Amino acid sequence: QSALTQPASVSGSPGQSITISCTGTSSDVGGYNYVSWYQQHPGKAPKLIIYDVSNRPSGVSNRFSGSKSGNTASLTISGLQAEDETDYYCSSYTTSSTLVFGGGTKLTVL
């Protein structure tokens, strides 16, 4: 159950778009369309922002979008805002009937 691979940090200027990658294997990301993304502000519980690769829960801004190609999933945030500066985690269901998270990515809005 190795963690999915995310960049430790990404950055962008207000109004720009950024993409966070999440790389796994054919046993997790590549095997199912069951990738989720979570946003976590310091000291707070994670919040679901994308599920099943590209679906947004009700109430989540359409500036957040998800996609997948092979063993790599991606989260794109468009029109960056100061409030987007925080940590982001991907997760995937696995062929072992478990869940695995990525190591997390810290987004800095310059």
Place this chain on the structure above:
Amino acid sequence: EVQLLESGGGLVQPGGSLRLSCAASGFTFNNYAMSWVRQAPGKGLEWVSAISGGGSSTYYADSVKGRFTISRDNSKNTLYLQMNSLRAEDTAVYYCAKGAGGFRVLGYWGQGTLVTVSS
């Protein structure tokens, strides 16, 4: 409104035991799988365990298999995590989370309870 309230965290010595609880409200508890996810201080999220809505199926991360037991009491709308043989590396904030589509999606999270394993 979905609410999840964890309790039972605290300081425990290595080798000791602790039972966490998660009181759920605002949804039909027995219709949903539930999970525990932990986060060590300054570290990322780690999925720990999950249980089906009826309680008949349980799932564990390799790191806790054989030491932790997940269970639920649907009559009390409460999720549990029995943690035995605790190690320093089990120190973390433990979150309970409501599943969707089984437990592959964690739609709602509690605020967490801190478990510290130290002598």
